[in-house]
Amino acid sequence: MTDAAEDVVALRARYALERFSPEDRARTTEALEAAGSELQRELLLRAVAAGNTPSRLIAFAAALRPLQDEEAMRLCTLPEREGPPAPLGLRLKAMADPLTAYEAWGRGAFARELGSSPREPGGGGGGPNLGFAVASRELGESAGDSNRGGGGPDLGFGISAREMGARELGSSRESPPPAPRAAPGEGSFADDLMTQGTSVLGVSYREEAVDRGGLALAQALQRAAQALADGLPVPVILGARPGKYSRHALLLQMQSSGSSRVFQLHDPITTETVWVHEKDFLAGSELPLSTAPLRRITAIALPVRTP
Amino acid sequence: MAPPPGKLPLSPPLAARELNGEQLLEELYELREGQVRTAQLAACARDLRAQRDSDPARLKKQLVALAEGRYAPQPALAQLLRSWAPRVNVPGDVAALTSHFERLALTSALLTALHYGRARLPGGGGRG
Numbered sequence: 001m002t003d004a005a006e007d008v009v010a011l012r013a014r015y016a017l018e019r020f021s022p023e024d025r026a027r028t029t030e031a032l033e034a035a036g037s038e039l040q041r042e043l044l045l046r047a048v049a050a051g052n053t054p055s056r057l058i059a060f061a062a063a064l065r066p067l068q069d070e071e072a073m074r075l076c077t078l079p080e081r082e083g084p085p086a087p088l089g090l091r092l093k094a095m096a097d098p099l100t101a102y103e104a105w106g107r108g109a110f111a112r113e114l115g116s117s118p119r120e121p122g123g124g125g126g127g128p129n130l131g132f133a134v135a136s137r138e139l140g141e142s143a144g145d146s147n148r149g150g151g152g153p154d155l156g157f158g159i160s161a162r163e164m165g166a167r168e169l170g171s172s173r174e175s176p177p178p179a180p181r182a183a184p185g186e187g188s189f190a191d192d193l194m195t196q197g198t199s200v201l202g203v204s205y206r207e208e209a210v211d212r213g214g215l216a217l218a219q220a221l222q223r224a225a226q227a228l229a230d231g232l233p234v235p236v237i238l239g240a241r242p243g244k245y246s247r248h249a250l251l252l253q254m255q256s257s258g259s260s261r262v263f264q265l266h267d268p269i270t271t272e273t274v275w276v277h278e279k280d281f282l283a284g285s286e287l288p289l290s291t292a293p294l295r296r297i298t299a300i301a302l303p304v305r306t307p
Numbered sequence: 308m309a310p311p312p313g314k315l316p317l318s319p320p321l322a323a324r325e326l327n328g329e330q331l332l333e334e335l336y337e338l339r340e341g342q343v344r345t346a347q348l349a350a351c352a353r354d355l356r357a358q359r360d361s362d363p364a365r366l367k368k369q370l371v372a373l374a375e376g377r378y379a380p381q382p383a384l385a386q387l388l389r390s391w392a393p394r395v396n397v398p399g400d401v402a403a404l405t406s407h408f409e410r411l412a413l414t415s416a417l418l419t420a421l422h423y424g425r426a427r428l429p430g431g432g433g434r435g
Contacts, residue, residue, distance in 0.1 A: 190424025
């Protein structure tokens, strides 16, 4: 693509983002940032520029993430078919909007799952979606998807935690649908996502339930302390009691004095960062977080260095 | 990955209790505001890891070189690299800083993973 064409796509995407509510803009921007590759980001950017609604974009991003580039590219190009060619309108639309092409493969169920109105390829949306006018109209039709506050400064494609009203790093208030995963063990929810992000640094993670007959909390804390001393942050799941998996958090660092250890715990939802004594973890004391029922570490993701 | 800092003495900025806690989160926040992506941060951490056997003077130069070269297109990251250059003064600082950048990259990746993984928890991961 030429520089000029890139500029047009970027401008259209920015124009579309500016019309999202701050929250929708933040989560869409986050999806762009978290794209699995440059190609995926480009596909998503084009879908933004084409005026798709935030929920459709988030679902599209989630659908793309597990795909290799070649497969993503194939699925974002109209499928070849026997007989007469696809209607010209659909072909033009698919050229401008990878999401339209993706849906033409019959993979648009994610939009219905999210409760938005799936567009009929080549129809529904009012003709080829190639410009600002169509993008604006579609945004205008998606009142349930976006508050469209429109206020605030132009932040480009960066996440603005301030705009979201919280210093929440790596998160937004509404998550995209989770990608399917194969038969995780108890207490294992996101270690595949963790490893996907950290393998480039030679680290993988494996989540295990704590105090459910396998790993005991004391052992878990000992292994967490070793990992933290080795420079590796340790994700945990908090809950009211063993077997309850309520919220992810992150052990950032550990400090020891003699046999005494304290861990620094970060809750990415409330953005609280607190120090917790190991004895308080072991006693099941109420953690010094604003969410009182989170008393215990109920699962832990222990890191392993990979060659 | 660089080993964590050992028992060597550290300069005060790298011996700070919150270096890999509140300060790391603050730096990460600024990087996110500056539109620095996790992949870029990981690449930077790898570049610095290659310097883990350097002496402080050499690492200082490398920090500035990376800020003015490879990471110049990411001003927030370039600024962070530049800001650390004058604070690397004793041999122990080298491992401490390379480890800090690795933690930054890992934390960024993990927070993104936790965000996406949240929906897999019962109740969407947002409840108490």
